[in-house]
Amino acid sequence: MRLTIGRKLSIGFTLLILFFLISITTIYITLTRVQNVNERNSEVYVPSMNLLMELKSQIVESEKLIGTWIFIQSIDDTPDKNRLRELINNDYPTLRDELLGISQQWNAEQAEELQEVLRQIGELFITYGFVMDELSDFMSYDDVMVIFEIRPMMEEGGTIVRNTRQLIQGLDNLLDVQRAVVAAGQSDMEVTLERFRSLSFLLGIIIVVGGIIIASVFVRMITKPVLYLRNILNEMGEGKLPQHSLKGREDEIGDMSKALNFLIEGLKEKVTFASEIGNGNFEHEFKPLSDEDTLGISLVEMRGSLQQAKTEEDKRKIEDTKRNWSTQGVARFAELLRQNNDNLHELSFNIIRNLVGYLEANQGGVFILSEDTEEPSVELFACYAYERRKFLKKIITKGEGLVGTCLQEGDTIYLTDVPDSYINITSGLGDSNPRCILIVPLKLNDEIFGVIEIASFKVLEPHQIEFVEKVAESIASTISSVKINIRTTELLHQSQEQSEEMRAQEEEMRQNMEEMHATQEEMERKEIESEGFFAAMNNSIAFMELSVDCKVKKINPIFAGIVNYSENEVDSLSFFKMFDKAFMESQGMLNVTDTLSNGTSLDGDFMLLRRDGKTVHVKGAFKHVLNKYGAPLKILFVVQKIKE
Template identity: 40%
Template sequence: MNKIKFSIGNKILSGFLLLILIFTINAAISVLTINKNDSLIEDMSEVITPSVNALQEFKFLVTRSKMLVTNWVYLQSNEEDKEALKELHNFDYPELKEELTKLKMNWGNEELQSRMDSVFIDFEVLLQVEQEKVMSQLVTFDHYEDPFIKLTAAEAIESEVLPQSSQIMESLEKISVEIYEQDVELEAIIIDASDSLARTTMALAIVTIVLGLLGAIWMARSITKPINFIKEIVIKLGKGELPDEDQNHQFNRDEIGEMATAVDNLVSGLRSTSSFAESIGKGNYDAEFEPLSENDVLGNALIEMKNNLYEVAEEDKKRNWSTSGLAKFGDILRSNNDNIERLSDDIIVNLVKYMDCNQGGLFIVNDNDSEEPYLHLIACYAWDRKKYVDQKVYLGEGLTGQAWMEKDTIYITEVPEDYITITSGLGASNPKSILITPLKINDEVFGVIELASFREFTSHEVEFVEKIAESIASTISSVKINEKTQRLLEESTEMTEQMRSQEEEMRQNMEELQATQEEMQRNQIETQGIIEAVNVSLAKAEYKPTGEMIDANDKFLTIFGYELDEVQGRHHAMFVTEEEKDSDAYRLFWEDVRGGISKTGEFERKKRDGSSIWIRANYSPIKNSNGELTKVLCLAVDITEYKVKLEEIASQS
């Protein structure tokens, strides 16, 4: 029996028929896998993804409901928020409920559908509470002025609205997680199917290569030249060499020649791969590279290596950025810690520039009014003019006041159209993101930083702002204490100067009074005129030598809070403390005065209401022309405020 001989064309034809069969099988498997994946993707795009988005919208709706009903109670004149709350009740929620009701019918999980219905019921109960206990109760100005109605509404917010909102948010989060898990499960199925397809394709490719090699050996004599070329290329590649790319190779115009051409293309691809690897080694992670095929192991490995190295470089870049920023703002906080306004300007200008955002503001808590503290916009950068005019923000007012009240960072990427506008030479536009961070240390808020940008902030940027917020809060606290101490020192210095001036004036008056006393024997009328002149500037009182009050001027009576008829005839002891009244020092004081000795010093005295007062006084014995003691003259000034300032300074040091 003669052997059947095949020409090269027949051999190639047979090979192609076999390849067609293999590719047909591969195509059938691919079509089946793709159809299955298309079905799963359709489920994800039409049910799962819209459900997740709707649930997220529901959570945002609950948050808006909580915020708007709270504003209804505490912001009486905020009609915009009230209308928004009514629209939420009448339109937003019913539309969202209808959408979710349609979607949940395709979830295929009766328990999940039942839980969704429970959430609808809970939220509708919450809306009923808002309607009955807040919206229908606080309608007119008189309702807000009625403390019982407002207190009842506020209590409903704290005891019902906030807890129920949190419970609903928790339920929605759990449902979202389960829906998301379904999404992840479908993605896993798709990935498994894709991996299976890849493995099948790889197996068929290996079979094809094996058959091709067998065919090449079979047809060795007819393809010697291209095979030798391929051999040379392979030998060089085995040694790690790449042939010169400027060689001009000519091959037969047949399938074997095409194989040689393919090898030549492989060399070009490897040369591209080598160049790409060299770029990665030089740190050029932006270099472009196209793998030789989907299954190019080396090319894909290099791409993965590039991505990994890029991620590491980015992490290092973020870490270095944060470290440099902390050092930079540490220097700023240390260099300008003697003036809070200059410090605030430096902080906000440098922070906006370092964060590469568009505008920012620094609010400081003004707690001088202990009943109702507020945030004061002390420094800003590129702030809108209308925004800057409204410099006061009270606790819980808007997002800034809410961050102050909650003592936590607020970051939003869906900024309300009327919240703030960034203005530049090209016009005005709404920012894409708002970051509000409280300046908090030891759970005490000293201010708030608010940043606005056309871009979204990354997580490491938010974390960086939170870190420097603590340092800023610590520095502001120290600056406030230093400014208060400096102010007290200045007031004390001013008070001391005033006291020195008063003491000098008093000394001069005393000298004049002494001269007057020496002249009293010659001219009693002239002495009385001088004493009357002293009465204009000093508190004056006259006592008998035994200590009973004779007379007092208006300034003396004003200081101690008495009328003249209430003190006349009463002993000087009515103005001293019980301890001093019974002391030997007080007894010796009057003995010295009656003996003709003047007494000058600082004395603690008691007012009519029982409170203490400090005076600097001189007690002078007055004699008649015969040298007999007739009365005791007391001239005094009130130094209570001076004493209080000294105590404040001592407590601050």
């Protein structure tokens, strides 16, 4: 049978547990006995003593109260009498019930003695009741027969005094018995506890000695090989791997040694694998110890990660090369765009020549948006092919061929499958047949300024296409600036011409102003003359002013004296408030207001209506005042003569 460490430990711990159980059992029995004695004293005998002492106190108190009742004449409702009634009716019954309940745990002799005491108390309280009934009011104390019968009860040897002494004696006997029982219980507890202390000390010595013996045996059997394993693990923790395998044993320590040997071999394989990976040999054969070999699996994952990192590093270098190529190209063309920015043809040629060379393409052209045609179109400003400048003239309308489509859509066009004759139809760059065609709009803020077309025998890569699109935006910005500069120059020339014209117009305006000033002075003079004429007329002739629609506007003082109206009362009066309509009709003037409104003047005899309704026959005339365009402004009625 294999004696494993677990079994060895089981034997040792079984002995310790056996000693421990014996100790616990002994302690339990002892403490249970002490607890029973203590509970008996605390729950039965001590409470019994307290209740008996309280009963004795009630008997003594009742004797004093009944004596006061007998010897002191008083009314029925006094504190002492009320207290005696409360003691007999309430306090005593409660205490009696408690004593009867707890006496059930006494022995039979003590219970009989208690019953005898309670019987005597009942008889004593009957005597109290007789006294209380006989001396129930203040007047009853004057009854001599009652006094002679009751007072002897409270004298020495009287019924009440004798019975009370007997009761107190009986209660003292019960108290002595209870005290003796409590003392016996305390003595028993002390003896038991002394035995418990001695036994505990002995059991403690046995457990300590047994534990020391068992511990020393197990130290020799377990600690020494465990310490050896610990030293090996410490060396492994410092990175040292043992050169020799550990010896085996037929227990758990032996199993640990085997597992440690397996672990050491696995670590040696991992060290070899890590070294190979460090040398760049990602194909070295390695297999984790198990599916839960965290380190082995991590090494395999590390190999995969390093392989992926190397692949990504190669890709990153390629991307960096492409990015640097694009960055240098953008900087190169930014410098180029700052030159010849006042001549679009030269600028276009420099752009396409450098772009074809930088892309290692074969030919290319720059088309600039034309502003001279009604239909949107682009004109070929520069063409470069096979390292030579080509002087071609070509205009392509919107939607025509690839260039026209790019102009219309505003998006990059990239073709790699180009038919043999396709370039002759759509490109216009020459007769060569390239492998790919790239057409990029020169677009800035969604506004197209032209198109760049590149043809190449080499297929362009995405980063090259992206580079051309980025440069195209800068070219569009430069073209926009160049066009603005050209337009600014043209506007400057126009501005200079307009300045000359404005100077001539200013001279002409100065002369016109002098003429207008002279005319204004003449008008002011005429206005002064008119105002004098009107003032003279106003003071010498009676007249009335009407609007074009024949409403009275105002009258002068002379006319007001004729019609007996004030000047303020006639504003907006109708025509026939001033003229007799019947007289007008008799004179053949049926539609006089319409005639006047149409600009026709009238003269002859008229009949004016006064304010009081009377009429005044006058000779007069209607005259129109015209504006500078000959249109009537107002109508004047002038009284030429008043007839009788």
